[in-house]
Amino acid sequence: MSVEPGQRYLRRGAKAFIRLPVLRSAHVLRRKPLGAAGLAVMLALVVLALFADQIATHDPLGQDIDNRLRAPGSDFFFGTDSFGRDTFSRVVHGARVSLYVGVVSVAIAVAAGAVLGVASAYFGGKLDLLFQRFVDGLMAFPTLVLALVLAAALGAAANNVVLAIIIAVTPQTARLTRSSALSVRQEMYIDAAEAMGAQPWRVIVLHMLPNALTPVVVLMPVLLEQAIIAEAAMSFLGLGVPPPEPSWGRMLQEGTDGYLEAAPWLTYFPALALTLTVFSASMIGDALRDILDPRFASRSAFRPAEVGRVR
């Protein structure tokens, strides 16, 4: 063993990830037009989120008493709200909130679920049993209900929303990783590695993780969709990202609370943004599943990714 093995494994892991078929196949575009469209929308959202300050025409928080409740027009593309804040700029900045919550919570939930799931499968026995029963308990909750309860316990703040969603989603990733790790554990190369005297963590990180991750990768867009809807729903209910940060969910709440008739643009632009985001994530998920997991090609009846999705 060299001095810094961890780093080397990390690099190898990264290489294995890049070699995933989906990332190198250029003909995906032709075979999966809807998936490609979803990817394009998602990339556009990422650009919106990253360059929100440059793209927004106004300050998303800036109040302008003279321009309250303006209809959409050339000055205010999507109109203004009751404080005179520019809806277009707020929608653009809302992409940042949505993607931040979505990406961070899914990334951490996948990482945590992967480690917990693989460890549970590797060690088996009582630890596995205990852990999986706990996961059962968590999975009995609708994601949104669990996130709401957690939000109640943690208090309203952007990062508490992230934490709540992580805890609500991790059981799914842990369960999925475990089941695929269990089948990987049967493989000859695991026995070979152990016979060569490999430490448990080496077997887990180097051999089991990369081979057990495909189903989780397939699930990631669906989880992203879940997380983004959960954040929007929580913010809509006043239990998510606190004001004045522009979140699509809270914009919807503000727009429908008394302004439905007078200023419908306050509702339909955030609704459109949210729907487009969810739609693109679900299209990416469908395409990814068909490509990586041919057993569940689009004709197939059963769609495991559907499990427990928040609506």
Place this chain on the structure above:
Amino acid sequence: MPTLLLASVVIFLIMRAVPGDVALVVLGGSGESTHDVEQIERVREELGLNDPLVVQYGDWVWSLVNGDFGGRSLESRESIASIVGRQFPVTLLLTFYAIILSVVVSIPLGVIAAKTQDRWPDYLIRAVSVAGQSVPTFVLALLVLLGLVVVIEWSPPIIYADPWDDPIRHARIVFLPTVVLAVGLGAALLRITRGAMLEVLGQDFIRTARSKGLGERVVLIRHGLRVALLPVLTVSGLQVGALLGGAVVLESIFGLPGIGRGMVQAVTSRDYPVVQALAMLIVFLVLAINFFTDVLYVFIDPRISYRS
């Protein structure tokens, strides 16, 4: 049943992990200085907060079993049992209507789509299904409200009525949330029915049935759909959690006084005994519906039996 117990542990632990002193929340104080130590101590004693964690948990589970649901609301002092009695039927009815509606509409549509594969009815049905799955339930609800208010200037009644008191008013207020809630589940069911039917229709026994000279309707429904219903059932069981998650938000939007809205209000006011009890009820409902789908398997597939 064991899952229910585990879920109760989860809920209990989460609520106990609430930062800050619950006794202070109960007294409604902003800082410790506003209440004397004695008062705080009394509230703690009353809520059993001084007991060991295991004892508190035992007390709570026992109160769930004997129908006490953990005492009273911190906010309104109303007993939780009466809150549950008032709110639970609303949610139960709403989810029941939504499940019935989505099954009645989407399974026939799924069969039609499979029958007319790659022709215009199929495309139309698939497009509707994809759209239905892409719009989050609560966004759809808002858009429907917006559409109604702006286009035909109609808004649904605000005050809820029980079906046994005033069936017409009940129907009018429950109609929209039912439809909106059914869309998400229905779109998923539709898609799976179509997929399962396509799979089944390609199989030999269907050709045999046709060659025996059976009518198309008999082939499709008695031979095809019966087999295709199994995956449909599996997925609908899995969708129930999502359905109830949607119901929570919908109740808040449409002002239905069910446990979903009750929970959101309790979460907002940090009324933790109520949050605990209602969250448990939602889990109970999920598991009960799942149990029910498991029982349905036996009726659809004679090969499955729970007697071993």
